[in-house]
Amino acid sequence: MTQPAGQWDDLTTRLASAAVLGAVGLGLVWLGGIWFHIFVALACGIMIWELARMLGGGPEATWLALAAGAALFVAGEIPGGFALPLLVAPALFGLGRLEKNRTIYALYTVMIMLAGYGLMILRDDFGFIWLLWLVCIVMVADVMGYFAGRFIGGPKFWPKVSPKKTWSGTVAGWIGAA
Incomplete structure (x- = not known):
């Protein structure tokens, strides 16, 4: 089967970005602790920023992402029993800030926050x-x-x-x- 010439044009870029991001990510996973928590909070904040923009959040997306990243970071630094309100807060915050797609935003934000917190727990507790x-x-x-x-x-x-x-x-x- 013959492949179109332009089908693999993005492979070099993908490999280069994977190498750089992989090295940075692996280093932060290895370091663990606060460095890994910062990394996860930034990554989840970016995901929530992208989610809010896809759902028509416009300028609100930045505030929602900053709130989510900060809440996730703090949740990772306090005892587990107190983390849940912080993990849900960005979803509730978005309900009042977005004009449409609020339910979708809230559900996906809670999932992103719980996944990020789960990564922190996995690294902290299991290594x-x-x-x-x-x-x-x-x-x-x-x-x-x-x-x-x-x-x-x-x-x-x-x-x-x-x-x-x-x-x-x-x-x-x-x-x-x-």
């Missing part, structure tokens, strides 16, 4: 190896999805959110994760 194992599973799923999607192609999975993602790549990613 470097368990988090590295999780990162490797995600990497395998991503790589398998990318190459299967490029080689097999097929119908798009969710064109409005990820225009190039195909069903074949999605299923291959699931198989890789399993």
Whole structure:
């Protein structure tokens, strides 16, 4: 099967960014503690910023992201029993700041916050190896999805959110994760 010439144009950029981000991420996972908490809070804040912008948040997206990142960081530094209100607060904050798609924003924000907090707990309580194992599973799923999607192609999975993602790549990613 012959592949179109431009189909692999982004591979070099993807590999270079993966190498840089992988080295930084691996270093922060290895360091753990406050450095890893800052990294996770920043990453989750960026995710919430992107979510709010996709849902039409406009300038509110920045404030929502900053509030979420700060709340997640503080939640990671206090005893676990007190963390839940901080993890839910950015979702509630967004309900009052967004004009539309509030429920979607609130649900996804809670999921992002809980996932970020879970990563902090996983690293703090179970150590470097368990988090590295999780990162490797995600990497395998991503790589398998990318190459299967490029080689097999097929119908798009969710064109409005990820225009190039195909069903074949999605299923291959699931198989890789399993």
